[in-house]
Amino acid sequence: MREREFWQLVDEVFGRSYGRSVSRDQNLDRLGSMTVVEALAAGVEPRVVWNVLCDHMGVPDGRRWGDGHNAPPLPPKSLR
Numbered sequence: 001m002r003e004r005e006f007w008q009l010v011d012e013v014f015g016r017s018y019g020r021s022v023s024r025d026q027n028l029d030r031l032g033s034m035t036v037v038e039a040l041a042a043g044v045e046p047r048v049v050w051n052v053l054c055d056h057m058g059v060p061d062g063r064r065w066g067d068g069h070n071a072p073p074l075p076p077k078s079l080r
Contacts, residue, residue, distance in 0.1 A: 006046035
C-alpha cells in the first residue's frame with residue numbers, strides 16, 4: 001500500500017474531515033503512542049498503520065478496504 005492509497009482509504013472509510021482529524025489527534029498504543037501522521041512520517045509501513053488505526057477505531061474487516069478494494073497482503077508478524 002502506498003501512502004496515497006492510505007489517505008484515499010482514510011477519506012472513504014472515515015470521511016475526509018473526521019479521518020484527517022483522527023489521523024492527527026489519536027495516539028495509537030500499538031504504534032508507540034504515535035499518531036497516524038507521526039507514524040507515517042517515521043517510516044512505518046502505511047498498511048501497518050492502516051490496520052492499527054482500523055483495529056483502534058473498531059472498523060470491521062468488511063469495511064476496512066472500502067468499496068471495490070481488496071486487502072493488500074499483511075506484513076510479517078514482527079511488524080504488526
